[in-house]
Structures are given as C-alpha cells and as structure tokens.
Amino acid sequence: MVGLVTPAMNFLPGPAQTAAICLGIALPLLLLCYARIPGIRGAGSRFRIGCATAAALFAIACAVLPGERRIDDVAGGILLLATAMLLVYVFWGLLAWGFTLTLLTTLAQAGRPLTEEQWAAAYTQGGDIGKFARNRLKLLLGSGMVAVTGDTIAATSSGMAIARLARLVRLATGLR
Amino acid sequence: MMSFVVGIAGVAVFSVLARVMQSAARGTSPVAILAIAAILSHLASVALGIIYVPQFQYWSAASIFSFGVMSYVFVFGAVYKSVSLEVLLAVAGHPDRAVPLPYIVGHQVPEIFRGRIQILIESGLVEQIGSTFAATAAGERLAARIARLRRMFAIGDSGLYDFPD
Incomplete structure (x- = not known):
C-alpha cells in the first residue's frame, strides 16, 4: 500500500456549486417562463436571455450566500453552470433548428404521404x-465564413480556418 | 486543486476512449458511444481520485469533467451533422475555394436533404411508399412529442434560422 493514502472523499458540493446545480436544473424552467413572454421573440434570443439570467443569479448567489467563498467552490460552480448551459443548448438547438427532426415533424403534420418536392x-x-x-x-454569410460575388460563393480566410478546424475535429473524434 | 486535475485526467481518458470506440464500433450510435465513454472515464477518474488524492472533492472533479465532456459533445455535434458546415466544407474543399451558387442550391443541399430522408428511413421513423414518404407509427409518436415540447417552449416548427430581414 506504499504511495496510497487513506480514502477520504467529499461528495457534498460547496455552496456556490450547489447554487450552480440548482440553477442548471432551473434553466429549462426559466426558458419555459420566458416562453410565456411575447416580447421575447426567437429561440436564439430566448436562450441567451435565459443563460444571462442564470449567470446573474449565480453571481448574486455567490455574493449573498453566507460564509467565505472558496475559489475552488466558485470555479466548480461556474463550470457546472456552463455545463448545464451547453447541455440545454444541445437539446434547444435540436428542437429549434434540428433539420432531421423538423423533416419528421413536417411529414407527420402533413397527415398524408408526400413526394420529395x-x-x-x-x-x-x-x-x-x-x-x-x-x-x-x-448563417455562413452573416458569420463572415463565405462571401458571395455574383453567382459564386467563396470561402473567406476565416471560413477556410473553420473548415480546417472542422476536418481536424472530425479526424480527432473518429468521425472520419 | 488536485481534484480538478483528476477531472482533467478524466476528460483526457474520455477523449481517447471516445475516439477509439468511435472507430472500433462503426454502426453503433455515436451518441451511445459518447455516453458509454463518459460513464467509464468518469468512474475511472473518480476511482483514481479516491485512491490517490487526500480530501478528494468529488464535485470539483465532476465540474471540470462534465464541462470538458460537454464541450467535446458540443463540438462533436457541430461537426457531425451540420448542414451549414457541410456547405462550408464543400466550398472550402474546392480547388478555387469557390463554388457556383446554383450548385449549392440545386445540387448539394438537395443531396443533404435526401441523405437525411435516408437516415429517417433507416431509423424506422419514415417509410417510403412508391415515390412518396410517410411517417411510421414510431415516427408519429416522436413527432408528437417534439411538437408538444416546441409548443411548451414557444419554439416555432420551421427549423429555419430566424434572421432579421
């Protein structure tokens, strides 16, 4: 047993981490509440506002929770909240902009067989x-990744960089 | 601080494991592979933390592990089946780094469209009847669930990005 230490594990999250876990769970509920406000239009805007609210509430929680704030607790809390935002965004993106899922819902809503056209x-x-x-x-034009000249679409330098990065990620993750 | 290092080690194990499993298990759902890799690497890193780190803080390790894994999943999802990225890669892959616009609109995007129809058919959510397509019972059920969620969250069902005109 040389080199080993007595097992000692703390399963309890710190106060800031607890706040982040609660806010992460509450994020879909926040989005549900914002869905009832007609002034907030667009799935993207609503998600950004929901995340900003959760981040602001986390900052307030860090300020008002009793006791001294530990850096590892706050850092862990920020990471947990960011994780929740990423997770919710994956599902949000699928619901709002998922191509394949929307193809399915469109076909089901038609209520009859459809040709490709x-x-x-x-x-x-x-x-x-x-x-x-x-x-x-x-989306590509707005983000400056491509430019249209006449009848031709061309990749910009930032578009080329993103394309190289995407190929690298595909290789690194085993997709290609 | 060592608990965070354990979390980072877990992310490293996850990246390698997910890569190896993705290559070895072609045909298995990539999402299932990522989930299995995440569980295995998390268990391994927590065991490492318990054994070697005095006063191991589980949630500190879990926070950086979960953020790392979710970032991986996020990037993976972005490059896996993004229509915009497929278009960009086609343009960037051309020797001139440029493609005629009618080619994208009239050829590439319709090809992507047909590819997604094929995925729906292979998933048993859509069936082809002659030259037409219809949702199967499983497809109808899934579509109904998605429509319910979209109504709950007031998300439109166009699937198009909402750009200001």
Whole structure:
C-alpha cells in the first residue's frame, strides 16, 4: 500500500456549486417562463436571455450566500453552470433548428404521404429546398465564413480556418 | 486543486476512449458511444481520485469533467451533422475555394436533404411508399412529442434560422 493514502472523499458540493446545480436544473424552467413572454421573440434570443439570467443569479448567489467563498467552490460552480448551459443548448438547438427532426415533424403534420418536392415545400412552409439552402447560407454569410460575388460563393480566410478546424475535429473524434 | 486535475485526467481518458470506440464500433450510435465513454472515464477518474488524492472533492472533479465532456459533445455535434458546415466544407474543399451558387442550391443541399430522408428511413421513423414518404407509427409518436415540447417552449416548427430581414 506504499504511495496510497487513506480514502477520504467529499461528495457534498460547496455552496456556490450547489447554487450552480440548482440553477442548471432551473434553466429549462426559466426558458419555459420566458416562453410565456411575447416580447421575447426567437429561440436564439430566448436562450441567451435565459443563460444571462442564470449567470446573474449565480453571481448574486455567490455574493449573498453566507460564509467565505472558496475559489475552488466558485470555479466548480461556474463550470457546472456552463455545463448545464451547453447541455440545454444541445437539446434547444435540436428542437429549434434540428433539420432531421423538423423533416419528421413536417411529414407527420402533413397527415398524408408526400413526394420529395411536397415534403421540401412543407418543410420550408411554401418555399422550396432553395429557400432552406439560402437560409443556411445566411448563417455562413452573416458569420463572415463565405462571401458571395455574383453567382459564386467563396470561402473567406476565416471560413477556410473553420473548415480546417472542422476536418481536424472530425479526424480527432473518429468521425472520419 | 488536485481534484480538478483528476477531472482533467478524466476528460483526457474520455477523449481517447471516445475516439477509439468511435472507430472500433462503426454502426453503433455515436451518441451511445459518447455516453458509454463518459460513464467509464468518469468512474475511472473518480476511482483514481479516491485512491490517490487526500480530501478528494468529488464535485470539483465532476465540474471540470462534465464541462470538458460537454464541450467535446458540443463540438462533436457541430461537426457531425451540420448542414451549414457541410456547405462550408464543400466550398472550402474546392480547388478555387469557390463554388457556383446554383450548385449549392440545386445540387448539394438537395443531396443533404435526401441523405437525411435516408437516415429517417433507416431509423424506422419514415417509410417510403412508391415515390412518396410517410411517417411510421414510431415516427408519429416522436413527432408528437417534439411538437408538444416546441409548443411548451414557444419554439416555432420551421427549423429555419430566424434572421432579421
């Protein structure tokens, strides 16, 4: 048993970590509350406001909770809250912008078999697949990753950097 | 502080394990692989912490572990099936780093569209009837659940990004 120490484990989170865990659990409830406020439009805006609220509440909790704040407790709390935000965002993104899931819900809502063209029209609410393509291109254009000149779309230097990074991530994660 | 180091070690184990399992178990759901890798690496790192770290703080280790793993999952999800990224990769992969716009709109995106239909068919959520497609019973159930969640959270069902005009 040389080199080993007496097992001593603390399973209890610190005060800031407890606050972060509670706020992480409450984040979907916050988003549910904000869904009832008609002034907050757009899934992206609502999510950002929900996260900002949770972060502000965490800061307040750190300030008002009794006792001295330990740096490892606060750092752990920040990481736990950030984890909750990432986790909720994964599901939020699927619900709001998930391509495959929305294809399924569109088909189910049609209530009858659809051809590929009809399915595309139903998905884009009366448009065609080109409308969907242009919508996704707006994301790339808005983030400066591509630029359109006349009838040609070209990758910018930041777009090339993102593309290289994406290929690297695919390789590193075993996707390719 | 050593508890955080244990958490980081757990993330490192997770990254290697997920990579190896992803390559070894082709055909298995990538999400299931990530979940199994996360559980195994978390158990291993916690055991390491209990044995070697005096006053091991579980939640400090768990906080950095969970953040690392979620960041991995987030990035994985972004590169796994993002339509925008697929378009960007196609453009960036071209020798001129440029592609005619009609090619993207008329060829690449429709190809991605058909690819997703195939995934739905292979998942048993959609069936092809001649030249048409219909949701299966499982597909109807899943779609109903998603529609309910979208109504609860006041999320529109267009699946399109909401850009200001």
